[in-house]
Amino acid sequence: MSGLALPVMPDAGVAPSLPPTETPSAILGTYARAPLTxxxxxxxxxxxxxxxxxxxxxxxxxxNALGYGDPGLQSVLQDAASGLIHVSNLFRTEPAEELAQWLVMHSFADKVFFCNSGAEANEGAFKFARRWARAVGGPVKHEIVALRGSFHGRLFASLAATDRPRYRAPFRPLAGGVTIAERDLGRLADTLVPETTAALVVEPVQGEGGVRVFDPGWLRELRSLTAERRIALMLDEVQCGLGRTGWLFAYERAGIEPDLLALAKPLAGGLPMGAVLLNGEIAASIEAGDHGSTFGGGPFVSAVARYVVERIAExxxxxxxxxxxxxxxxxxxxxxxxxxxxxxxxxxxxxxxxxxxxxxxxxxxxxxxxxxxxxxxxxxxxxxxxxxxxxxxxxxxxxxxxxxxxx
Ligand SMILES: Cc1ncc(COP(=O)(O)O)c(C=O)c1O
Missing domain, CATH: 3.90.1150.10 (Aspartate Aminotransferase, domain 1)
Structure with missing residues (x-):
C-alpha cells in the first residue's frame, strides 16, 4: 500500500520530508500516540x-482484517472510486442494496441499517431496541442493560453503556436509561425486568475490557432469559465479529441468534462504515424518519465492504x-x-x-x-x-x- 499524501514543502530545493515525530502535532491529543509515523x-x-x-x-x-496492500482490495477500491462515491439515502444504490442483501443472506437478520462507525452502530441499535420495546411494552420499557467490563463506544449513549469510569466521569451526565450489570446470571435475572428493560447489550468477546470470551453456554442462557422476558438481545460484534473469532459472526460459535447486531471496524476494509442488523420484528417497528445517517451505506464504501465480507466469509x-x-x-x-x-x-x-x-x-x-x-x-x-x-x-x-x- 502506498500513496499516502505527504505535505509538499514549499521551499524549492529541499526534499519533501515528513515532520519528525517529536514535533508538536496539530491533531487533538485524544490518543496517547506511539513515537512512530x-x-x-x-x-x-x-x-x-x-x-x-x-x-x-x-x-x-x-x-485491517485483510492486512495491508491486499491486491484484491486495492483493485476493488480503484474500480469503486471510478463510480459513484456518495448518493443520499433518499435514493437506492445497487452497491448498498447488494451489501444489505448479502448480510441478510448470511446472518439472522431481515434488515440492515448502515452508518459510519461502531459507536454509531450501537447508538442506532439502542434506538431501534427502544422503538420496538415501546411498541410492545409502552414507554416504561426503555432501559438498556450493558455488562461489567463492556465497551460500546464514546458517544453519549454508547458511553453510558461502557464500563470505564475514566472515560465516563468527565462527561457526565451521560444518556439516561442505561444500566451496567454484573456478568452473573443470577444477578442479571434480577436486573432484566420484562416491564422496564428494552435490551441487553453484550460483546460475545469483550475486547477493550480485557479480551473476555464469553462461554457459549452462558450466551445461550442469556438468549433464553431475554427471549422469555421479551427483551431484545443485542450483540456488539464491532470488534469480535466478521471473522475475528474464526466464525463470520461471533454469535455462531454459541449457536444462538441475536435480535440486533452491531458491526463496524473491518466491514469496509479501512473505510469508515458501521451496520446494524435487525430481526424482522424489530425492523417492522421502525418507520421512515426514526433514524438516519447522511453518509451511511454510500455506494463507494458499500462496494468495498461487499468485497471484504465475501473475502472474510471464505x-x-x-x-x-x-x-x-x-x-x-x-x-x-x-x-x-x-x-x-x-x-x-x-x-x-x-x-x-x-x-x-x-x-x-x-x-x-x-x-x-x-x-x-x-x-x-x-x-x-x-x-x-x-x-x-x-x-x-x-x-x-x-x-x-x-x-x-x-x-
Ligand atoms: C466492541 C466495540 N464496540 C464499539 C466500539 C466503538 O467503535 P468506533 O470507535 O468505531 O466508534 C469499539 C471500538 O473499539 C468496540 O471495540
Whole structure:
C-alpha cells in the first residue's frame, strides 16, 4: 500500500520530508500516540518514516482484517472510486442494496441499517431496541442493560453503556436509561425486568475490557432469559465479529441468534462504515424518519465492504483463523508457564489477551522497540489482534518477539 499524501514543502530545493515525530502535532491529543509515523504497509507489516518495519498485531484495532496492500482490495477500491462515491439515502444504490442483501443472506437478520462507525452502530441499535420495546411494552420499557467490563463506544449513549469510569466521569451526565450489570446470571435475572428493560447489550468477546470470551453456554442462557422476558438481545460484534473469532459472526460459535447486531471496524476494509442488523420484528417497528445517517451505506464504501465480507466469509480463511487460534492457545499457555510476568491468557481465533503482573504500557513499548506492535486492553492486559490473513511464520515471529520481551 502506498500513496499516502505527504505535505509538499514549499521551499524549492529541499526534499519533501515528513515532520519528525517529536514535533508538536496539530491533531487533538485524544490518543496517547506511539513515537512512530507510519508511511506504508504490506501484508502484516507496517513501515515507519525512518524505514523500520514492524510486525503489526494491532490491525488498526481490528480494522485491517485483510492486512495491508491486499491486491484484491486495492483493485476493488480503484474500480469503486471510478463510480459513484456518495448518493443520499433518499435514493437506492445497487452497491448498498447488494451489501444489505448479502448480510441478510448470511446472518439472522431481515434488515440492515448502515452508518459510519461502531459507536454509531450501537447508538442506532439502542434506538431501534427502544422503538420496538415501546411498541410492545409502552414507554416504561426503555432501559438498556450493558455488562461489567463492556465497551460500546464514546458517544453519549454508547458511553453510558461502557464500563470505564475514566472515560465516563468527565462527561457526565451521560444518556439516561442505561444500566451496567454484573456478568452473573443470577444477578442479571434480577436486573432484566420484562416491564422496564428494552435490551441487553453484550460483546460475545469483550475486547477493550480485557479480551473476555464469553462461554457459549452462558450466551445461550442469556438468549433464553431475554427471549422469555421479551427483551431484545443485542450483540456488539464491532470488534469480535466478521471473522475475528474464526466464525463470520461471533454469535455462531454459541449457536444462538441475536435480535440486533452491531458491526463496524473491518466491514469496509479501512473505510469508515458501521451496520446494524435487525430481526424482522424489530425492523417492522421502525418507520421512515426514526433514524438516519447522511453518509451511511454510500455506494463507494458499500462496494468495498461487499468485497471484504465475501473475502472474510471464505471457509478457508475462517478455518485458518480457527487453526491459528488453537495454535495461539497452546503457544501462549507455554509463554504463561515460561514467563514470571504472565498471569493468564484468554482468547479465541485471532483475538487474545495476556494478563501481566506489571503495567502493559512499558511492555508494549519494549515490543515495539523489538519490531512488534501490540495493544493493551486495560492497564494490565496485552491485546493481540493480528490481521486475519496473517501467515503462520509471521505469527511465530511475533510470538517470538513477545517471548523475548516477557521471558
Ligand atoms: C466492541 C466495540 N464496540 C464499539 C466500539 C466503538 O467503535 P468506533 O470507535 O468505531 O466508534 C469499539 C471500538 O473499539 C468496540 O471495540
Amino acid at each position: 507510519v508511511v506504508d504497509g504490506h501484508g502484516a507489516e507496517l513501515i515507519a518514516s525512518d524505514g523500520r518495519r514492524y510486525l503489526d498485531f494491532t490491525s488498526g484495532i481490528a480494522v 471457509p478457508a480463511l475462517l478455518q485458518s483463523v480457527r487453526e491459528h487460534g488453537e495454535w495461539l492457545s497452546a503457544t501462549l499457555n507455554r509463554l504463561a508457564e515460561a514467563s514470571p510476568h504472565v498471569r493468564g491468557i484468554r482468547g479465541v481465533g485471532l483475538i487474545w489477551g495476556i494478563d501481566i503482573a506489571m503495567r502493559a504500557a512499558p511492555i508494549i513499548d519494549a515490543a515495539r522497540e523489538t519490531g512488534l506492535l501490540i495493544l493493551s486492553a486495560g492497564d494490565h492486559t496485552l491485546r493481540l489482534l493480528p490481521p486475519l490473513t496473517i501467515t503462520r511464520p509471521d505469527l511465530e515471529r511475533g510470538i517470538g518477539i513477545l517471548y523475548s520481551v516477557l521471558v
